[in-house]
Amino acid sequence: MAATFLAACALAACSDARPPATTGDATAAATGTASPVAASPVAASPVAASQCFLTTRLKGALDAAVDWRGGALACEGGARPEGRGLRASFAGKGAQGELLRFVFGLAAAPGEATARNVPTHLTLIVEGKGTLYSTQGDSQCATELLEQSPVAAQPGQWHLRARGYCIDPALTLDAQARLYVERFDFEGLAHFDPEDLHAARTP
Numbered sequence: 042m043a044a045t046f047l048a049a050c051a052l053a054a055c056s057d058a059r060p061p062a063t064t065g066d067a068t069a070a071a072t073g074t075a076s077p078v079a080a081s082p083v084a085a086s087p088v089a090a091s092q093c094f095l096t097t098r099l100k101g102a103l104d105a106a107v108d109w110r111g112g113a114l115a116c117e118g119g120a121r122p123e124g125r126g127l128r129a130s131f132a133g134k135g136a137q138g139e140l141l142r143f144v145f146g147l148a149a150a151p152g153e154a155t156a157r158n159v160p161t162h163l164t165l166i167v168e169g170k171g172t173l174y175s176t177q178g179d180s181q182c183a184t185e186l187l188e189q190s191p192v193a194a195q196p197g198q199w200h201l202r203a204r205g206y207c208i209d210p211a212l213t214l215d216a217q218a219r220l221y222v223e224r225f226d227f228e229g230l231a232h233f234d235p236e237d238l239h240a241a242r243t244p
Contacts, residue, residue, distance in 0.1 A: 092200055095131040095143060097225040101210060102174065102218040103167075107141075109133040118201060118231030120151045126159075127151045129201055129229040132168075140168040143225075145203070148179055149187050151231070152199065152238040159184040163211055165220060174211035174220040181209035182222075192230070201229045 093116035099105045114133035121128050126148040135141045146162035160179035166172070176182055184205035192198040204226045210219035 093131070093227075093229050095133070095225070095227040095229075097143075097222055099165075100221040100223075102213070102220045103135070103165075105136045107133070116229040118229055120231075120233055120237040121146060127201075127231055127233075129203070129227065129231060131227065131229065135167075139170070142166040142168055145184075145225075145227070146179065147184055147187060147203070149184075149189075151233045152189055152191075153187075154189060156187045157185065159187050159205075161205055163207060163222060163225075165211060165222075172213065174213055174218070176207065176209065176211045181211075182207040189231075197232050197234060199231045199233055201227070201231055203227055203229075 093114060094110040095107060095114060095116075096109075097107045099107065109131065114131050116129070116131050118127060118129040120126075126146065127150075128147070129145045130142060132140060132142040142165070144164040144166070146164070147156075148160040149156040161182040161184045162179040163176045163182050165174045182205060184203045186202075186204055188202045190200050192200050204224070206224045207222045210221045212219055
């Protein structure tokens with residue numbers, strides 16, 4: 042189960058070439074020990090607490106209205122490997138107290154001010170249970186509008202704002218359970234190194 046889970050997570054771009062300082066999330070999903078939302082170093086940042094939010098509606102395998110803001114969630118992001126765009130991750134508590142982590146993989150260049158109709162890959166991890174829902178590729182979801190802007194006085198930190206939708210469900214690894222996410226809106230943070238931005242601007 043652990044090997045299959047980690048392989049799927051890699052496919053969904055749950056991590057990039059520079060893993061975050063806290064690495065307990067993937068271990069928690071594989072071992073059954075959920076790591077707390079506050080474990081993310083981004084969550085402790087006043088900028089993250091004031092600017093991050095995620096709203097969406099889950100139906101199917103999970104039935105919940107997600108409206109996470111400020112201290113109710115941890116957010117972080119960065120460039121995806123091999124120049125495949127960027128990712129934005131949000132973690133918070135579900136209706137039953139479980140830790141949910143959404144990972145959006147967006148096929149847009151890091152630091153691009155505005156992008157529209159961006160192909161988007163969505164993964165939802167129920168940490169502590171080893172359950173992962175994932176869209177098949179990035180053609181099932183689209184981000185209608187993605188805006189990126191640098192955060193003042195914080196080199197490398199970028200503010201993300203996005204809204205979008207999914208037309209097909211995210212599936213478990215065995216395709217036996219379906220999770221429907223009709224629309225999503227979020228503001229998050231991402232860290233881009235200078236080489237990420239340079240690579241995005243190099244034809």
